[in-house]
Amino acid sequence: MNELSRRDAFKWAISSGVALAMSGAVGQAVKAAETSKDSKKLRIGFIGVGGRGTELLKVTLAFPEVDIPAICDINEDHLNKAQDLVAKARGGAKPEGYSKDAHDYRRLLSRDDLDAVLIATPQELHAEMVVDAMKAKKFAGSEVPACETVDECWKLVKAHEETKTGYMMLENYLYSQPVMMVQNMVDQGVFGDLTYGTGSYIHEIRKMRFEKDGSLTWRGENILHNRGIVYPTHAIGPVCRWMGINKTDWLDTLVAMDTKAVSTHKYAVEKFGADSNPAKVNFENGDNNQCLVRTKGGRLIEVRYDTSSPRPPGMGEYSLQGSQGCFLSCFGERKIYIEGQSKPEKWQDMDEYKEKYNHPYWAQRGEEAAKRGHGGGDYFVISDFLDSIRTGKSAIDVYDAATWSCIRPLSEESIRGGSKPMKIPNFKEKAT
Numbered sequence: 482m483n484e485l486s487r488r489d490a491f492k493w494a495i496s497s498g499v500a501l502a503m504s505g506a507v508g509q510a511v512k513a514a515e516t517s518k519d520s521k522k523l524r525i526g527f528i529g530v531g532g533r534g535t536e537l538l539k540v541t542l543a544f545p546e547v548d549i550p551a552i553c554d555i556n557e558d559h560l561n562k563a564q565d566l567v568a569k570a571r572g573g574a575k576p577e578g579y580s581k582d583a584h585d586y587r588r589l590l591s592r593d594d595l596d597a598v599l600i601a602t603p604q605e606l607h608a609e610m611v612v613d614a615m616k617a618k619k620f621a622g623s624e625v626p627a628c629e630t631v632d633e634c635w636k637l638v639k640a641h642e643e644t645k646t647g648y649m650m651l652e653n654y655l656y657s658q659p660v661m662m663v664q665n666m667v668d669q670g671v672f673g674d675l676t677y678g679t680g681s682y683i684h685e686i687r688k689m690r691f692e693k694d695g696s697l698t699w700r701g702e703n704i705l706h707n708r709g710i711v712y713p714t715h716a717i718g719p720v721c722r723w724m725g726i727n728k729t730d731w732l733d734t735l736v737a738m739d740t741k742a743v744s745t746h747k748y749a750v751e752k753f754g755a756d757s758n759p760a761k762v763n764f765e766n767g768d769n770n771q772c773l774v775r776t777k778g779g780r781l782i783e784v785r786y787d788t789s790s791p792r793p794p795g796m797g798e799y800s801l802q803g804s805q806g807c808f809l810s811c812f813g814e815r816k817i818y819i820e821g822q823s824k825p826e827k828w829q830d831m832d833e834y835k836e837k838y839n840h841p842y843w844a845q846r847g848e849e850a851a852k853r854g855h856g857g858g859d860y861f862v863i864s865d866f867l868d869s870i871r872t873g874k875s876a877i878d879v880y881d882a883a884t885w886s887c888i889r890p891l892s893e894e895s896i897r898g899g900s901k902p903m904k905i906p907n908f909k910e911k912a913t
Contacts, residue, residue: 523870526551526598526619528586528610530563533624534601537651538563540859541599542570544867550594553579553586586610590617597870599651600624603699608633615646620873622649622866625714627882630890631906634883638908641879649866649875650882653858654715654797655722656865658847659815659831661840663801663808667723671819671838673805675724680716681785681798687748695749695759704745704766709737709892710786711766714885715797717774717784718877723801727880730778732905737892739767744789772892774905784888883908 525547527538531554541547549567554560557580564575579585590598590613597620600610608628614621627650628634641648654660666672690701703711710716724730742764749759768789774782785798795812806819808831815831823829842861843850850857865876884905891903 522546522548523867524548524550524594524596525870526553526589526592526595527563528553528589528598528600529602529606529624530554530559531556531601534599535559535563535566536854536859537599537601537624537863538566540853540863542567543853543860544863547867549576551577551579551589551592553589555580555583555585587613587617590614590619595619597622597866599866604703605629608637611648612636612640615640615644615648618644618646620647620649620870622651622869623882625650625652626712626886626889627714627879628886631887634887634906634908638879638883647869647873647875648879648882649869650714650877650885651862651866652714652718652877652885653855653862655718655877656842656850656858656861657856658840658843659810660719660799661842661861662831662835662838663719664723665840666808666834666838667801669838671806672801672803672808675780675801675803677781677783677800677802678720678723679783679785679798679800680718680720681787682712682716683785683787683790683792683797685790685792685794686788687745687791688752690745691749691752691759695753695757697759697762701745701762701764704742704764704789705762706765707889707893708739708765708767708770708896709890709894710770710772710784710888711893712786712788713784713888713892714882716786717782717888718881718885719799720782720801721881721885724776724778724780724782726776727884727909730776730780731907732782732884733775733777734902734904735772735774735888735891735895736900736902737770737772737895738900739771739896740769742767742789744768744791770892770896772888772895774888784892880908 523546525541527534527549530538530552552560552563554563560578560580564578568575579589598614600607600621600623602610604624604626607623611621611623611627628637686700690698692698697705726732745764746760749762753759769785769787771783771785774784799810801808806817809816816828817831817834818828847857850860853860869875887905891905895901895903
């Protein structure tokens, strides 16, 4: 079954039918990781083992304290491959499979031998599945974004508060070595009083929007009628964490703008022909989408999303400005300036500060993490997910997940309203 029909089937069925925080308590987190091999086995069910789900399954299997008793995916080929991976890694029987229909994941959730579930399905299914997992009293981890609408954000928060069940959004960009090193520097006050930050997801993926026959993949569908920052958490998550959002400061308002949409159409014409059906598709998402977010504490965050413009491989731009210095990252080049430490008016390479400020996660487990995907981010996000299950204290909780995910619908509404200002909810207020 192709990606499009798989997603449609999931939609039909649904409509019908720990971690310690990255900033602070680092020593405890490292100690937990070092002693985890002696801890009680964690039993985790997987829901969705396509490309991304399989990647996370492989990383999870690298932790010997984890068992995978059950896997759900309506694509039987994906399911069979995942079952074989588990059996080979654990030298035993295959986990039980669930694939009879798109809501078979609910049968998996009814099992009494699972400590948690990891959800790596198409993104529009995350919120519904997480809520179902919470109601089934299963600690849930999901891929990003957690939600696609503001209403889903509130439902996620409400389910957590009513069921008292834990959740972690698996945002791996928080765990890259540069992002965590900046976090460590922020925690030590190196940059002074923070005033401004930028986060971006810039990653050219036009060819991934079309099947070989020209029909749209889910990535093509994602920009067909959606405008704004349709994939926000990679961009805004690190900046929010640096600025202490939902702890010492809160997002307040945003204003979004977009450019015209030209590059994906140009690709379709060149790939399939000017008279082809793909060339006649009218994508609404602009080549570049940006929003400016103001926090209640008087800071600004700039968020950018561009997956259409032609460019060499590589993704992301981040920056952070404070009263004492700044950090700038642009496609692999990472610079720092610290007033009183750096030479006057001279940038320094980030590596010059690595020995002094490298985050303990990377200083102590970086070699192992680097063997895994996304520059080591996958290793640490799964490690924190496992600690979150054990402790019930999530590294990226429902409030962060809702706050970062709501940038998608609010940026779209701002753009469709002529770049009107949008109020950002405080999801720590009582969910109604």
